[in-house]
Structures are given as C-alpha cells and as structure tokens.
Amino acid sequence: MAAGEYPVAVGVREGDRPMRCPFCRHADSRVVDSREVDEGQAIRRRRSCSECGRRFTTSETMVLAVVKRSGVTEQFSRDKVVRGVRRACQGRPVDDDALQQLAQRVEESIRSAGVAEIPSHEVGLAILGPLRELDGVAYLRFASVYRSFTSVEDFEKEIADLRTAMAGAPAPDDPAAAEGEESKPGE
Numbered sequence: 692m693a694a695g696e697y698p699v700a701v702g703v704r705e706g707d708r709p710m711r712c713p714f715c716r717h718a719d720s721r722v723v724d725s726r727e728v729d730e731g732q733a734i735r736r737r738r739s740c741s742e743c744g745r746r747f748t749t750s751e752t753m754v755l756a757v758v759k760r761s762g763v764t765e766q767f768s769r770d771k772v773v774r775g776v777r778r779a780c781q782g783r784p785v786d787d788d789a790l791q792q793l794a795q796r797v798e799e800s801i802r803s804a805g806v807a808e809i810p811s812h813e814v815g816l817a818i819l820g821p822l823r824e825l826d827g828v829a830y831l832r833f834a835s836v837y838r839s840f841t842s843v844e845d846f847e848k849e850i851a852d853l854r855t856a857m858a859g860a861p862a863p864d865d866p867a868a869a870e871g872e873e874s875k876p877g878e
C-alpha cells in the first residue's frame with residue numbers, strides 16, 4: 692500500500708495509552724488545535740507537551756476493520772479493493788482513475804454505515820453496485836467469483852438482472868446477495 696494513500700491510525704483512541712511527546716517521551720500533552728482532514732474521516736491535532744513545551748501533531752483516524760471469514764481482522768484497504776476489482780477488469784476499458792474512484796465510493800458507503808467492523812463479504816457487496824455501473828463485463832466476472840456461480844444458469848440470471856438494471860429499472864431483490872457467504876476476490 693502506498694504511503695499516504697490510506698490514513699493509518701497513529702493517534703489516541705479511547706482506552707489506548709496516550710501518545711507520548713516525540714521529543715521527551717512525556718505522556719501528557721495539551722491539544723492546541725484540532726481540525727478535520729480527509730473529509731472528516733480523520734482528525735489532526737496540534738499538541739503541546741506539558742513537560743518540554745514542544746509541539747507535535749497527531750492524526751486520529753476512525754479505525755475501520757474488516758473481519759475475514761477465518762475470524763482474522765485487518766484494516767480496510769482501498770488498495771485491496773482496487774486489486775480485487777482490477778483483476779475483473781482485465782482487457783476492459785477501465786483505467787486506474789476509475790478504479791480509485793470506485794474504491795473511494797466503496798469506502799464511503801462502508802463508513803456511512805457507522806460501524807467499526809464489517810464482515811469481508813460486505814466489502815464485496817459494496818463493490819458490486821459501483822462496479823456494475825462501471826463495466827458490465829467486469830461486474831459479471833467479479834460477481835461470478837464473489838457469488839460462486841456454479842452454472843450457466845447463474846450467469847443467465849445475473850445477465851437478466853444486469854439488463855434490467857441497465858434499462859433503468861431497479862434490479863429485483865436478490866436474496867443470494869444478502870447471504871454472501873461465498874469466498875470472493877481480494878481475500
């Protein structure tokens with residue numbers, strides 16, 4: 692993951708030990724300025740050490756954890772979304788900008804749910820909608836893996852839904868999507 696692409700929590704969370712002064716290691720500091728960055732998803736704080744008086748900055752990010760089926764938890768990564776979707780987009784007219792935008796939309800929709808932990812299959816679910824808008828073929832490829840298509844009929848049904856969606860009508864509710872217990876790309 693490229694540095695700076697996804698904010699890493701370096702700050703203070705409730706229950707964590709406080710951030711120490713980087714100069715004298717003192718544990719206590721005073722906040723002199725706070726501002727939201729990254730569209731409110733992180734808070735940058737300017738602090739003044741109560742021991743040596745020097746100033747430093749901390750950045751606090753809301754931690755968004757993805758719980759994999761194995762139970763292992765990892766931090767949500769836009770990069771990982773991009774990698775998973777890129778595979779499905781091979782040979783399709785989808786450039787990197789479009790992939791980055793898609794990953795951003797996925798992150799926003801996940802964060803808007805306001806929970807700190809989400810099951811990994813919900814990341815896949817959040818990808819399906821924007822990907823369908825982006826490229827139908829890539830969507831079918833991704834959905835076939837994500838939803839573990841096992842027959843031609845699975846494709847036929849998905850294509851029928853896709854046609855309906857492209858015609859502007861809302862896609863019929865798909866109970867399989869809500870279950871989403873299958874393995875998928877990016878895991």
Ligand SMILES: [Zn+2]
Nearest residue numbers: 712715740743
């Ligand atoms: Zn200090």
